[in-house]
Amino acid sequence: MSRKMKNKVLENLTIERIASEGKSVAHYNGKVVFVQQVAPGDVVDVRVRKAKSSFMEADAIKIHEYSKDRVEPFCKHFGVCGGCKWQHINYDLQLSYKRQQVIDQFERIAKTPIPEVMPIIGSQETQYYRNKMDFTFSNNRWLTREEIDSGETFERNALGFHIPKRFDKIVDIEHCYLQGNLSNDVRNALRDFALKNNISFFDMIQQNGVLRNLIIRTSSTGEIMVIVQFGEDQPEEIQKVMQFLADTFPNITSLLYIINLKKNETFHDQDIHVFQGRDYIIEGMEDLEFRIGPKSFYQTNSEQAYQLYKVAREFAELKGDEVVYDLYTGTGTIANFVAKKAKQVIGIEYVEEAIEDAKLNSKINKLDNTLFYAGDMKDILNDDFIQKHQQPDVIITDPPRAGMHEDVVNMLLKLEAPKIVYVSCNPATQARDVALLGEKYQVDKVQPVDMFPQTYHVENVVLLTLNS
Numbered sequence: 001m002s003r004k005m006k007n008k009v010l011e012n013l014t015i016e017r018i019a020s021e022g023k024s025v026a027h028y029n030g031k032v033v034f035v036q037q038v039a040p041g042d043v044v045d046v047r048v049r050k051a052k053s054s055f056m057e058a059d060a061i062k063i064h065e066y067s068k069d070r071v072e073p074f075c076k077h078f079g080v081c082g083g084c085k086w087q088h089i090n091y092d093l094q095l096s097y098k099r100q101q102v103i104d105q106f107e108r109i110a111k112t113p114i115p116e117v118m119p120i121i122g123s124q125e126t127q128y129y130r131n132k133m134d135f136t137f138s139n140n141r142w143l144t145r146e147e148i149d150s151g152e153t154f155e156r157n158a159l160g161f162h163i164p165k166r167f168d169k170i171v172d173i174e175h176c177y178l179q180g181n182l183s184n185d186v187r188n189a190l191r192d193f194a195l196k197n198n199i200s201f202f203d204m205i206q207q208n209g210v211l212r213n214l215i216i217r218t219s220s221t222g223e224i225m226v227i228v229q230f231g232e233d234q235p236e237e238i239q240k241v242m243q244f245l246a247d248t249f250p251n252i253t254s255l256l257y258i259i260n261l262k263k264n265e266t267f268h269d270q271d272i273h274v275f276q277g278r279d280y281i282i283e284g285m286e287d288l289e290f291r292i293g294p295k296s297f298y299q300t301n302s303e304q305a306y307q308l309y310k311v312a313r314e315f316a317e318l319k320g321d322e323v324v325y326d327l328y329t330g331t332g333t334i335a336n337f338v339a340k341k342a343k344q345v346i347g348i349e350y351v352e353e354a355i356e357d358a359k360l361n362s363k364i365n366k367l368d369n370t371l372f373y374a375g376d377m378k379d380i381l382n383d384d385f386i387q388k389h390q391q392p393d394v395i396i397t398d399p400p401r402a403g404m405h406e407d408v409v410n411m412l413l414k415l416e417a418p419k420i421v422y423v424s425c426n427p428a429t430q431a432r433d434v435a436l437l438g439e440k441y442q443v444d445k446v447q448p449v450d451m452f453p454q455t456y457h458v459e460n461v462v463l464l465t466l467n468s
Contacts, residue, residue: 005051012064015042018097020104020428022085022456023057033058037079039089041067069093074127074177080144081171082164083178084454095120095450098458102427102448109431112438117446121311123304126453128180130300131218131283135159135187136265137194137201137211138170157201159191159214168204181218186226186249190214193244202231210237213265217292220302223281225254227294229267233259242275254278256294268295268353285309288336288365296357297330304451308423308459309337311447312396315421315463318342322393325417327381327408332358332372334396334423339367346389347372348380378407392417403429409436416440420464425451427460440467 013026015038023034026046032055035046043065046058073079073087086094099120106114123129141158160173172191175184194201194211202209213229226245230238242257255276258267272279272294283290283298285306292298299305312334316324318341326335329347331354339345339362347370349355355374362370371389373380377399395417397404403426404412412420413436420441424430427448434443445463452458 005048005056008048009045009061010048010058011045013044013046015040015044015067018089018456020101020456028056031056035060037085037088038063039067039070040093041065041069075175077171077173077176080142080163081161081173083161086454086456091122091126091453094453095122098450098456099448101456101458102446102460105427105431106434106443106446109428110434110438110443112435112443114443114446117448120448120450120458121304121307123301123450123453125303127177129303129453130178131220131298131302132300133176133179133183133216134265135173135214135216136162136170137209137213138168139201139203139209140168140170140205142166142169142171155195157191157195159187159194159201159211179216179218181222182224182249182251183216183218186216186245186252187214189248190228190241190245194241197240199237199241200232207263208232210234211241212260215294217281217294219281219283219292221282221284223253224249224251225256225281225292225294226252227256227258227272229258229260229265231260233261246276252277253281254294285333285337288361290331290333290336290361291357291364292331293357295353297351297354298333299451301451304449304459305333308449308451308461309334311449311461312398312421312423313338313341315445315447315461316341316394316396316419318394323390325381325392325395327377327395327397327404328399329358329372330354330398332361332370334398335370335372336361336365336367338396339370342394343369344390345370346392348377349374350376378405378411381408381411386415391415394419394421396421396423398423399429401426401429403433406436409433412437413440416466418466422462422464424460424462425457427458430460430462434462434464437464441465442467 015024019025024038026033034057044060045062048058050057071090078087141156158170158172160171163169200209202212209231212231215227217225280291280293324342324345326347329349335345335347352374355372358372441464447461449459
């Protein structure tokens with residue numbers, strides 16, 4: 001039956017709601033149908049792309065009735081580049097579904113009593129809110145169906161984003177609504193300069209070409225970092241490109257480049273060359289300054305990061321005499337953010353370069369009550385470590401999307417800190433970990449925060465307190 005359904009057209013389905021990962025839900029003969037790029041309330045015809053025994057995935061091919069909750073997408077690249085997948089849904093409804101996503105994950109996975117989830121903290125800016133963007137050069141631009149059918153010849157060099165699930169195809173971006181300041185100007189000017197001067201764009205199949213990747217970082221203090229990644233060591237062309245950027249955009253704070261001859265764009269093991277300016281930019285938060293280097297991690301929505309960290313600090317309720325463990329501390333942003341209200345903050349992080357940033361940021365901000373350690377969390381956070389340091393009064397944990405390793409959860413149960421503040425970018429793995437911690441902890445507060453408008457992603461902060 002499932003095979004027979006593939007490519008079948010299902011008519012007049014009513015889209016009911018949004019489920020996890022941003023997929024919308026309809027039903028056909030009692031079976032769930034997941035559909036992308038539609039809105040609750042739409043009535044659509046769909047073509048089945050994948051059919052399983054318990055569900056189907058389908059693409060909308062015709063919309064008979066439009067939902068009252070639809071809005072006009074503001075970006076001409078909507079539906080092609082793979083980002084901003086919720087542009088067609090009004091923002092209030094986006095927030096409602098993100099909050100519901102948290103509720104659903106905790107009901108389904110955590111299976112532990114939780115208080116009413118607080119209203120989600122929305123983002124004041126729903127466009128131009130990102131402080132970091134990566135763009136890829138390619139000599140294999142994605143062509144739309146209309147372009148292919150026209151029979152015309154088009155420029156095949158592109159600078160933009162990967163088409164979803166296609167590593168070798170890039171959609172050329174004219175204007176991106178994710179990052180403001182000079183981002184669009186820098187990208188478009190560099191692409192035009194390269195085309196005019198016949199500087200080669202990277203070939204992802206042959207693994208050659210001069211221009212490979214462009215990274216633009218901005219800060220709330222107005223500083224700008226531009227990193228150009230080159231796929232070939234061609235000194236004359238590198239000089240030409242970097243001098244063009246320096247002359248055209250003299251307000252770039254940090255102008256850097258990388259010569260990357262590897263088969264992927266990751267550059268954490270590559271040398272960074274300073275062409276002009278500093279090798280970092282400064283981000284601000286309250287009275288703190290954070291030095292952001294080319295390899296530094298920093299939350300990509302600066303304003304909402306501040307809201308997120310304020311929630312974590314509020315949940316911790318620090319009086320000034322507490323020892324705080326900050327697990328998965330990254331560059332120590334949360335650790336340094338709460339340090340003035342604690343006796344001592346101890347941060348642990350896997351990436352050594354991040355720990356060096358954390359120490360530097362403490363020094364810049366004249367904080368002398370922080371300690372930072374680099375290593376695998378499950379290996380560092382052990383009995384010997386606890387004996388060398390004071391027992392924590394509060395644990396703040398902000399793990400990656402995969403959540404915490406089971407050994408780390410077991411150590412938290414053993415430590416029995418009175419409070420755990422759990423910050424997560426993935427409510428599903430957070431709910432899984434909370435279920436395990438439920439052996440000794442109860443959930444007191446749940447606060448979702450929207451870091452990424454126009455997407456289905458949601459951050460969530462949970463306060464756990466030790467059972468008395």
